[in-house]
Each structure stands twice: as C-alpha cells, then as structure tokens.
Amino acid sequence: MSRSSIDLTAFFKLSYGLYIVSAGVGEKKSGCVVNTVTQVTAVPERLAVTVNKDNYTCELIQQSGFFVATVLTQDAGMDLIGLFGFRSGRDEDKFSQVDEAVDGNGMPYVLNHAAALFSCKVCQTVDLGTHLMFIGDVTEARHLADGEVLTYAYYHAVKKGGTPKNAPSYKGEETAAPKEEPASDKKTVWRCTICGYLAEMEELPADFICPICKKDASFFVKV
C-alpha cells in the first residue's frame, strides 16, 4: 500500500455519537469525551470503548477495571465538551466543575447533559498501539433523558467543534473536517486550532486564553 491510496476524507463518512467515559480510583478520578462507544454483543450486553493511552482516564480504567459511559444530549455545550474533551484530568479536577454522581461500581460520572448511562466491568483489554480498547460487561444501563443525542456529525457541523488530538479520528490540522466560514460581514474571526472555538475580534490579545480548552493565543489562526 502507498499513502496515496488513503484518502482521509473518507473517514468523515463514518458516523458516531459523543460520550463521556469516566473512571476513578480512590480520590483520583477523571473522564474524557470519546466518539468510540459501541455495543459489541447483546448476550450478554457488552460495550467497547477506545481511549488514547496518554489520557488519564485510560490509566484509571486500567487501574479500576471499571468504566462508565454516558451518552451526551444534543444540547451539551462547548463548556462541558471543552472541559472533558480538551483538558486533562491530571491538571485539574474536572468533576468539581460539574454535577457528579457515583455508580454501583463506585465509578464517578457526569450527570450534566446525560441521555443514558452504562456502567461497565472490563472483561477484555485490546492493545491497539496508541490506544487501548476496553470491552466491558454492562452491569447497569439507564435511560436518563429523552430528546436528541449528540452525534459527531452534529458536533462538527453545528457546534463547530474540533477533534481532540487523542481521538482515533484525528486527522491533523490540514485535513480536519471542513469548517463553514462565518457569514461574510467583514468581521475578523480567530479559530482555536485545538478545539475549534471561534473568537470574533479584530486583533487577538497576546494574553488571550481559549475559554474552552485553555490554550493560549499562539494556537489561534485567523479564518
């Protein structure tokens, strides 16, 4: 095979939801946004989730042997997605900034914008190189809210969010999913290359910090 036979835009045709996967060990706890939750068997009910090895959540799932996957509702905001999708639980306690609950396995999870919850006990771990896939027996499944769930397509198209570098679907800045340009009203817009946040201002102050992912002004480009 040659690299030329891989058209990265083909990968945009895959459909996903958006989820927060979380785990904890004692006082340590973390969660991250992923798009890779799938049911893999019905008898027994089993879910698979793929998490980057660099993510703190990955470490905590390995240590605890459990995880929780919550399905995000369509109205989940970029504040929640930024916190769990673009920041690290090693640097801050993400759960102190949201409504936290604890499942029957003692695992923390986020109640905010949760459409459903799956408590899982890891039964297999698959090493994929950069990522680990955890396959979990579902010990509890709950429907928490009606209404539309957040899909990855909606996230990109409507919320204009970016893809975390740790996501399996990350394609690099050059080939990131096409962004619609803002309406041509002569205003200058700066886009955070990490999370996709758009700041509408003539000049971006040197000490500007992205309100979503907390990266500095050097990560912004004029669009």
Add this chain to the structure above:
Amino acid sequence: MSRSSIDLTAFFKLSYGLYIVSAGVGEKKSGCVVNTVTQVTAVPERLAVTVNKDNYTCELIQQSGFFVATVLTQDAGMDLIGLFGFRSGRDEDKFSQVDEAVDGNGMPYVLNHAAALFSCKVCQTVDLGTHLMFIGDVTEARHLADGEVLTYAYYHAVKKGGTPKNAPSYKGEETAAPKEEPASDKKTVWRCTICGYLAEMEELPADFICPICKKDASFFVKV
C-alpha cells in the same frame, strides 16, 4: 448485578452508521449490513468491525484475512438493506444482484449507494462470544459519493427497518425500537417482525413472502 438494572431502552441512545462489510475466498463471497464500524487508531489508520459468528461473511473474513467496509448513503433502499442485512450469503449469491467491484486485496464490495470504501487487512481478531471483532489496517480509503450517509437512527425512524437478529444491538421483538403507527386511515397494516417491512392490505395471503427479507407470512403481525 440483576437484570432489572439493565434498561434496554438506554441502548437506543447509542449512535451508529450503517455499512456493508464484505469478503471473499475464491468463488465464495458474501457481505452483510453492520452498524459497528469505527476507527480505532489514526496512526496507523485502523478500523474495527464486529460481526456475528453465524454470518457467512464472518467466516470469509476469517479465511481471507481481509475485509471491505463500505459506508451506505442515506438513499440506500430496503431492497439493498434487505438483501445484505436479512438474508444469508450461504443461500444465494448476493453479489449477482448488485454492482460488484473488487478491491486491491481481491475482496468483493458493493458499489450501490456507497459513500466511502475502506479496504482492510485484519491485524487482530477479538473473540467476543457470539461475535468476532476484526481490527484491520486500512490499506485503501476512498471517498466515493457526497451527500448524507445513512445513520442507524435514520434507518429506524424514516425507513422503518428492523434490527437483524445477528446485530449486537438486537433487543428482541418485545423491546425493539418503537415504531410509529401508520396514519389512522382505517387501513390494515401487517409488519414483518424480521425486517420491519410494512404491507398494507386487509388480509395477508397465506403464501405471502416478504419482498425484503423473503420470510413467509408467519413472521408478520398486524399493527
């Protein structure tokens, strides 16, 4: 855990696309509709797909060590989905009824309603009990058509299709995704409990055969 802690309606909140996965060995070839294609790593590009062990396609992927995943476009009809989703490649040559092509690995795939194509070489096989998960290095990825792709949610809501019994997301007839009732215009409607096909007629003939999945009248219920 007790069964009462598992609310099967929670699983309807998971988002998926719809795909045809195919493979062949010599003259033998088959494909099936799945909802479980996900990208699991970006470097290298790897996809995972989960297939029921009873499916002929599963056998052919194991024997060949390769598979093709094509992404279905939203306008894919129930004829194509019925053929690849509810019938077996052991009973008929599915490819003789569609536009077939062969990828660089010698694997057959379906050109009809294909939005993108991924040719994959199996690098890991995970035994999940009822299903096998194949993890494949992507050897070729191609964007074939623009426009909307078919999601599992759209399939249920708009095409009113059922869930194949072999799918990881199959919940049994009692708990299947809620179907909207047809407009109350006094007409009698029969629904195929296998594929969801709706037949509008006063009496269902005893020799009636579902045009989608080819099951007989005994599989129909009045709705």
